[in-house]
Amino acid sequence: MNFVSIIMGSKSDYEVMKNCANTFEKFDVKYEMIVSSAHRSPERTKNYVKDAEERGAVAFIAAAGMAAHLAGALAATTTKPVIGVPMKGGAMDGMDAMLSTVQMPSGMPVATVALGKAGAVNSAYLAMQILAITDKELAVKLREDRLVKAKAVESDSASIEVRL
Known part of the structure; x- marks a missing residue:
């Protein structure tokens, strides 16, 4: 069974990322949603990605604020598409998350969408466009x-x- 994985760096990201889940539900697309941090639970994150791939994850959506290393950590762990959703908050109100998500080294791509609700919804649409190829x-x-x-x-x- 193919599905998309939504990983949030913190439970506080849920209020925004439920818009991603709602978009998948509107189109009857299967998804999983978990909280796992690149910094606070790196082994959990790595193990989850490996397990999700084995079970049919086609793409990963990573929502994180401030340093926003989650999307990069996922990109380092999988060759599946990774979509980063920078979250607002912190001293720079999301600009730090936006820059951290978009500034990936060569060979480690992360598709970066807008901050906040628009980014959450667009991450679902981008993942669905990937699924719609087949x-x-x-x-x-x-x-x-x-x-x-x-x-x-x-x-x-x-x-x-x-x-x-």
Whole structure:
């Protein structure tokens, strides 16, 4: 069974990352969600990644703030795609997490999405696009979702539109 793994560096990340889980649920995509820290529980993190891969994890989503080393730690442990979600907070209100997540050395890629809720949702969409390479049914659902979003923009515009 293929699934996506969501790993948060701290339970405090859950309020944002539940948006990722909700997005997967909307599309009936299987996922796991755990808390494991690159710094406080490195062995747990490493062991979980190995186990998740063996059970069918196709991609990993890592949410972490401040030093945000979780995504990099995952990238060092797996060759599966890693998507980093920098979390707001700390002295730099997330900028440190953003820079830590995006600044990976050559050969250790981490796809980095936006801070906060938008990043949580986009991490799910990016993971689903990866799954949709081989899952035609999911690919159709994603295309239909884009059409719904486009129609919503047209509808929003029609309700306020003034044109000459």
